Structure formats: structure tokens, C-alpha cells
Amino acid sequence: xxxxxxxxxxxxxxxxxxxxxxxxxxxxxxxxxxxxxxxxxxxxxxxxxxxxxxxxxxxxxxxxxxxxxxxxxxxxxxxxxxxxxxxxxxxxxxxxxxxxxxxxxxxxxxxxxxxxxxxxxxxxxxxxxxxxxxxxxxxxxxxxxxxxx
Numbered sequence: 001x002x003x004x005x006x007x008x009x010x011x012x013x014x015x016x017x018x019x020x021x022x023x024x025x026x027x028x029x030x031x032x033x034x035x036x037x038x039x040x041x042x043x044x045x046x047x048x049x050x051x052x053x054x055x056x057x058x059x060x061x062x063x064x065x066x067x068x069x070x071x072x073x074x075x076x077x078x079x080x081x082x083x084x085x086x087x088x089x090x091x092x093x094x095x096x097x098x099x100x101x102x103x104x105x106x107x108x109x110x111x112x113x114x115x116x117x118x119x120x121x122x123x124x125x126x127x128x129x130x131x132x133x134x135x136x137x138x139x140x141x142x143x144x145x146x147x148x149x
Contacts, residue, residue, distance in 0.1 A: 038063065045069065119146060 012018045036057040043059055049069040057071070090105030097103060108115055119127045123146040132142040 123147065 038057070038059045039061065041061045043061060043063040044066070045064065046066045049057075049065060049067075088105055101107070117129045119129060121127060125145050125147045127146040128143040129146050130144040131140050133139065134141050
């Protein structure tokens, strides 16, 4: 009926389940050796979440990540709403040829339409829908603008 304090390890063996009916607060590093399934209506992660290469994380409800989160392979089977700047780093594809579909870091598949881009404000030469930057000089070298003629 009251708090339980463990000053040592807790081991649950022989594939026996551990059921907790209340909140689980973990103040230190947590290592999961296998699959993480989150079936709550909403999940909030305030710190870093790292899922090891062999692990799998499944979120069956909204999940909020308030810090950097790393996934080796992330599949989203529904709408994804990403707020803030989103960076794709595909360093393993850097020296690949342009003649093969799987060598491109961003692929859009599965519909009759392509990519829709909406910027704030009116269509002027000041709105760049797509900009092309050079990694060496860190300067823009071309753009597709939303100009109205």
C-alpha cells in the first residue's frame, strides 16, 4: 500500500511479466534489450531516447519528444507533423551515382502527386520554395522562387 524502495537490482526471470498499474518514473539510464511498445493515448519523452540497432520502438498513440531522439530505422504509418527545422543526414549515400533511385536521400512514393510546398506570405521573389547550397562554401547557388509575374 506504500512505497517500495530497492537499494539493489530487481530481476524478473523466466519470461515472467512485470505489471505496473501506476506511473513508472526512472531517474537514471534505462537500457532495454529488446522491443519497446508504448500503448498509451499519449507519450511524453523529455530527455534523449536512443533505440539500439537491434531494438524496435512502437508507439500506438501520439508521442512527444522534447529532446534529440535517435532511431536507426523509423517507420511512421500515419500522418507525421514535424515542427521546427528538420535535417536529413544521408552521409552513407554521399558518393553514390545519380542514376540509381535508391541513392537519393529523400524519396516520395505511393501517390499520384509529388511534393507540395507552402511558404508563409505572398508569392514574391523573396520567397524561396527550394534553395540549393554548396557544402564547401556554405553559400546559396540557386533557388526556385515563388515569384508572381
